[in-house]
Amino acid sequence: MKYWERFTVEGLVCVVTGAASGIGLAYCEVMAEAGARVVLLDIDAVQLQAQVARLTAAGFNVRSEVVDATDRAAMYQCFERIGQYYGRLDIVFANAGIDAGPGFLDTDGQRCAEGALENLEEHDWDKVLATNLTAVFTTLRAAVRLMKPQGHGRVIVTTSNAAVLNEAIVGTPYMPAKAGAAALVRQAAMELARYGINVNAIAPGPFVTNIAGGRLRNAADRAAFAQRVPQHRIADTEEIKGLALFLASPASSYVTGAQIVIDGGQMLGRVD
Ligand SMILES: NC(=O)c1ccc[n+]([C@@H]2O[C@H](COP(=O)([O-])OP(=O)(O)OC[C@H]3O[C@@H](n4cnc5c(N)ncnc54)[C@H](O)[C@@H]3O)[C@@H](O)[C@H]2O)c1
Numbered sequence: 001m002k003y004w005e006r007f008t009v010e011g012l013v014c015v016v017t018g019a020a021s022g023i024g025l026a027y028c029e030v031m032a033e034a035g036a037r038v039v040l041l042d043i044d045a046v047q048l049q050a051q052v053a054r055l056t057a058a059g060f061n062v063r064s065e066v067v068d069a070t071d072r073a074a075m076y077q078c079f080e081r082i083g084q085y086y087g088r089l090d091i092v093f094a095n096a097g098i099d100a101g102p103g104f105l106d107t108d109g110q111r112c113a114e115g116a117l118e119n120l121e122e123h124d125w126d127k128v129l130a131t132n133l134t135a136v137f138t139t140l141r142a143a144v145r146l147m148k149p150q151g152h153g154r155v156i157v158t159t160s161n162a163a164v165l166n167e168a169i170v171g172t173p174y175m176p177a178k179a180g181a182a183a184l185v186r187q188a189a190m191e192l193a194r195y196g197i198n199v200n201a202i203a204p205g206p207f208v209t210n211i212a213g214g215r216l217r218n219a220a221d222r223a224a225f226a227q228r229v230p231q232h233r234i235a236d237t238e239e240i241k242g243l244a245l246f247l248a249s250p251a252s253s254y255v256t257g258a259q260i261v262i263d264g265g266q267m268l269g270r271v272d
Contacts, residue, residue, distance in 0.1 A: 006251040010035035013086045014248065015079070017069045017139055018096030020047035022209025023158055023240055027093045030241035031248065032060035036091065039082055040064040043096070069096040069135035079142035089146040091248045094139040095158040099212035100128040100171025107169055107224035115171060125173045132177035133184070140188055144197065152196040156247045157185050159201040161263045169224060178203075182259050189257030198256040200247050205263025206234040230271045231264035 014031045018024040019040035032038045032055055040055075042048045045066045052064045063085075067078045083089060101124040102115035113119055136157055147153030162170060163178035182201055189199040206225040208216050215221045216234055226233050243262055246252050261267050 003251075007245055007249045008034055009091065009245070009248050012036045012090035012248075013039070013082070013088050014091040014093070015039045015041060015082060015089065015143070016093040016095055017041045017135070018158075019064070019093075020044050020051050022211060023204060023207060023237055024093065024095040025051060026237035026240050027095060027156075027244045028055065028062070030245050031091065032062055034245055034249075036248075037061045037086065038063075041067050041069070041078065041096075043068045069094075069139060070130045072138050075135075075138050075142050076145075079146060083146045088150060089143060089153065091154045091156070092139060092143040093156050093158065093244070093248075094136045094143075096135060096139075097132045097158060097160075097211070098128060099215075100124055100174035100177070103167065103169040103171055105168040107220050117172060120172060124171065128171070128173040128177050129180075132174065133180040136181045136184060140184070140199070144188075144192065147197050148192075148195050153192075153198070154248050155188070155197065155199045156244065157181055157199070157201045159185070159203045159259060161203050161205045161261050161267055163201075163203055163259065164261075165267055185259065186257045193256055198247075198252070200252075200255060200257070201259035202240065202243055202247065203259050203261045203263070204235070204240060205229060205261070205266040207237055207240065208234055209237060227272075228270055229264040229266045230268060233264065235262070235264060 014036040016024050016027050019028050020042035028038050028040055048064050055062045065078050067074050102112045104115040106112045143155055159182045160178040162175050163182040166175050185199050185201040
């Protein structure tokens with residue numbers, strides 16, 4: 001076997017949450033292209049149906065279920081059905097996530113009253129923590145119930161470089177939610193290593209997706225985010241596929257508990 005042939009997921013069963021758009025959709029595309037059977041989970045029934053139709057027409061082996069990742073009972077039932085249908089679960093991307101309302105600075109550097117700590121909507125805090133942290137816990141538990149008995153599995157959580165690097169133009173609840181998800185990845189990786197389950201995080205910087213109402217498609221926002229990145233640009237979701245394939249495939253067998261940052265150098269600091 002040539003070494004590069006380890007970068008394969010041929011025949012494996014892969015589940016992706018938040019699969020109908022952006023980074024999750026890119027994970028689905030690369031997994032399907034590399035031969036996995038992919039189950040797309042999302043709360044958005046319309047987008048989900050459209051993407052599954054597109055991937056099916058392209059000849060890929062995909063299925064989908066509309067499910068809210070924050071609905072614990074629905075998630076556990078959904079994973080049980082997946083286990084019954086395929087008789088195995090190899091790879092899970094816990095990816096569903098939302099933004100957190102305005103940051104305490106606008107993109108032009110002015111203070112934003114709505115994003116100030118004393119004015120933040122409490123329901124924004126609750127929703128962001130429920131989606132970006134608690135739903136990762138739920139997804140991980142649902143996955144582990146199937147993976148532990150089979151003695152292998154890969155769980156990959158989409159965190160953010162905001163798990164480490166604080167950001168004034170992103171809503172405040174986002175940072176603690178992502179930092180919590182990153183800590184959960186490390187803790188789960190320690191616990192699950194003996195069962196052959198690797199747990200890792202992908203921590204993106206700014207990628208053009210539909211998050212925050214598609215804010216990164218807007219010129220002013222793009223410029224504000226891009227100027228924080230040494231590569232001076234925002235990424236396309238195509239650029240996350242290589243890392244996703246690496247972490248899902250046998251090529252990353254000794255990688256667990258890692259958070260791999262993919263952010264054009266943003267973590268290194270600003271370079272004009
Ligand atoms: N785009 C970026 O710049 C960026 C940077 C760092 C981290 N991330 C993270 O990447 C992940 C994917 O975000 P994206 O940028 O692709 O956004 P996106 O909005 O394009 O896609 C997110 C998908 O998740 C789905 N979703 C939202 N809440 C859900 C729920 N409760 N249950 C099921 N599905 C749900 C949405 O319907 C959507 O299809 C998120 O965790 C986000 O925090 C994104």
